[in-house]
Amino acid sequence: MSATMSIPTLFLFRFLLTSFLTISISDCASTSSHCHPQDYNALLQIKKAFNNPKNLTSWEPNTDCCQWHHIHCDLKTNRVDTVEITTGIRHSKYGYLSGVISPSFGDLSYLKVLYLESLNITGEIPISITKLKNLEYLLLKNLNLQGPIPTFLVQLSKLYYLDLAYNHFTGSIPPIFSKFTKLQGLELSFNKLTGNIPESFGHFVGVVPNLHFTNNQLTGSIPKSFAKMNFEMIEFGGNNLVGDASMLFKTNGYSEYGYDIDLSRNMFEFDFSNIKFHKDLNSLDLSHNNIYGSVPKDLAMVKDLQFFNVSYNRLCGEIPTGGQMSKYNSSSYIGNKCLCGSPLPVC
Ligand SMILES: *[C@@H]1O[C@H](CO)[C@@H](O)[C@H](O)[C@H]1NC(C)=O
Ligand SMILES: *[C@@H]1O[C@H](CO)[C@@H](O)[C@H](O)[C@H]1NC(C)=O
Ligand SMILES: *[C@@H]1O[C@H](CO)[C@@H](O)[C@H](O)[C@H]1NC(C)=O
Numbered sequence: 001m002s003a004t005m006s007i008p009t010l011f012l013f014r015f016l017l018t019s020f021l022t023i024s025i026s027d028c029a030s031t032s033s034h035c036h037p038q039d040y041n042a043l044l045q046i047k048k049a050f051n052n053p054k055n056l057t058s059w060e061p062n063t064d065c066c067q068w069h070h071i072h073c074d075l076k077t078n079r080v081d082t083v084e085i086t087t088g089i090r091h092s093k094y095g096y097l098s099g100v101i102s103p104s105f106g107d108l109s110y111l112k113v114l115y116l117e118s119l120n121i122t123g124e125i126p127i128s129i130t131k132l133k134n135l136e137y138l139l140l141k142n143l144n145l146q147g148p149i150p151t152f153l154v155q156l157s158k159l160y161y162l163d164l165a166y167n168h169f170t171g172s173i174p175p176i177f178s179k180f181t182k183l184q185g186l187e188l189s190f191n192k193l194t195g196n197i198p199e200s201f202g203h204f205v206g207v208v209p210n211l212h213f214t215n216n217q218l219t220g221s222i223p224k225s226f227a228k229m230n231f232e233m234i235e236f237g238g239n240n241l242v243g244d245a246s247m248l249f250k251t252n253g254y255s256e257y258g259y260d261i262d263l264s265r266n267m268f269e270f271d272f273s274n275i276k277f278h279k280d281l282n283s284l285d286l287s288h289n290n291i292y293g294s295v296p297k298d299l300a301m302v303k304d305l306q307f308f309n310v311s312y313n314r315l316c317g318e319i320p321t322g323g324q325m326s327k328y329n330s331s332s333y334i335g336n337k338c339l340c341g342s343p344l345p346v347c
């Protein structure tokens, strides 16, 4: 998300910089003057906390920090608005840099995007980060962070997107995160989170965020309060969740991108027979649960279901036909109690 946003601006910035380089040199406006001293000092502290790695050789004293790699400055204010250090290789854990997240990140007062991915960064998120009142994107992904997910992150009131996936976070999901008003996505997948999905998440007062909690150790059932929220994307696969999840299926509401629900690999147990679906449902994965009843006829009414899987449940009865139903082969239905009809053998 931040990558698509920052790369064009970065390109534009470099283009402008090259065009005006001659002017700034002849004017004797030393290039290092672009960089605000507070940002400059903070970045050198950050580099130190990363053990002065090779990859940050451009972060040299007495040079313009706005020209350093992995940094972007706002063109008007010349303040650092983006720090983006990623290997770009999703599963190459750790990469070229190890250390901790320096508390000096909190001194980059104009920061909007902080994106660190696939680096050997250990420890916790420093509380000083709450000073970043302009922060919109916080992605600390595939690092080695640990400890509980800090509740103080909710003080970042402009946050659009929080991504802490692929770390070692423990403890529960902070209920206070329902107080975020602009958050569009909460990505906490592939950690070691325990406890329940907070009841408060049925009461978001502003934007209703996409929830990505895949592959944790969450327990309990989905709070009844979820019936009131129009979540567009729910990814709860690979946890230990139980009980009824039927309140997640809504027929009303509008979504530009449609609805995606992944409840696979849990212990959900509810009657599927009479569920009604939103016509803009994109994907539904209910595989590996204890869901019973039959496959609802209403499923054939969904406009463009891209992915459908109810394998390994306790479903029974005839599979409905018509609409999109002919798109799915037997692998969407295997491992049930007594389903029958195309694409499975006739009843
Ligand atoms: C670090 O440097 C290596 C080798 O020079 C390069 O392949 C890699 O992409 C760099 N990583 C980052 C995070 O810039
Ligand atoms: C990651 O960092 C830790 C501590 O800083 C170090 O002991 C370990 O060797 C590093 N691992 C890799 C793969 O660089
Ligand atoms: C069933 O469909 C899926 C995805 O559409 C495909 O990957 C798979 O190979 C198909 N399996 C069979 C048995 O036809």
Ligand SMILES: *[C@@H]1O[C@H](CO)[C@@H](O)[C@H](O)[C@H]1NC(C)=O
Pocket (backbone or CB within 6 Å): 287, 308, 309, 310, 311, 312, 331, 332
């Ligand atoms: C459905 O899920 C089962 C179990 O994980 C898998 O074996 C099968 O290939 C999946 N089918 C489709 C179409 O996704």
